[in-house]
Amino acid sequence: MRNVKVIVQGGPANEEVRTLPAHKKNPEVGDKKTVFSSHLLMEQADAESFGDNEEITAMDWGNAFVRNKKTNPATGKIESLDLELHLEGDFKKTSKKVHWLSAPTDAHPLIPVVLIDYDYLINKKKIEDGDDFTACLNPVTEYRVNALADANVEHLKRFDIIQFERKGFYICQGTKDAEGRMEFGFIPE
Missing domain, CATH: 2.40.240.10 (Ribosomal Protein L25; Chain P)
Structure with missing residues (x-):
């Protein structure tokens, strides 16, 4: 899978690890640790589907606006995205709910x-x-x-x-x- 680098405006200045339910509808499954940061990875197919200034939902986090997409002119693939957090947004009103991972660091590798x-x-x-x-x-x-x-x-x-x-x-x-x-x-x- 080809990943796209994402910078999140309004994201945490330092990495934060939060404990979330491993399964939203079945608490018996237990918890998981999720790393939140201002540097993420998203899938190429998701990034290609985003419109300029479109509001999307980053699953388990909240809404964000797509503010900038950088495309490689030779391949036509998205190289990077800038998102602006909009946590007040309503996830029910977005058509795209996408998964993300915090970009790897020494402290939190993928x-x-x-x-x-x-x-x-x-x-x-x-x-x-x-x-x-x-x-x-x-x-x-x-x-x-x-x-x-x-x-x-x-x-x-x-x-x-x-x-x-x-x-x-x-x-x-x-x-x-x-x-x-x-x-x-x-x-x-």
Whole structure:
């Protein structure tokens, strides 16, 4: 995933760690630690969808206005954003609710992860007599997306289930890939 650097006007001068519910509707799940700062990362797809001066909701924080988008002329990709906090704003009135991570620091690093999804083994509903079985096999059935997660994933053990917001539920594989990324397998609904 390509990340966009975000500067938050009105954000905290120094990093703040706040304890929030790990699941908004199920307090039995426990709490998580969330780092708030004036330097964030957001996903490229979200940044590309923002209009100039649009009010968005930064999930678990509040509303902000998009004040400046810097685009790389060669690639057309967003390189950076400036947001202005507007905590008085009503999240019900924004059409975009986006996830963010505080930019990594020595005190609060981000954890490299890989999100794994699987496709069907065969590419048709029913294999008929006379079908070439090998022609019915999907050539690619595993998809891996490199991502970053906050430090709350470090304590997870094999078979622990976590929800990556706006992505879905994943199960911790208890393994790391060749690059040392924690592996998480998608759980279909």
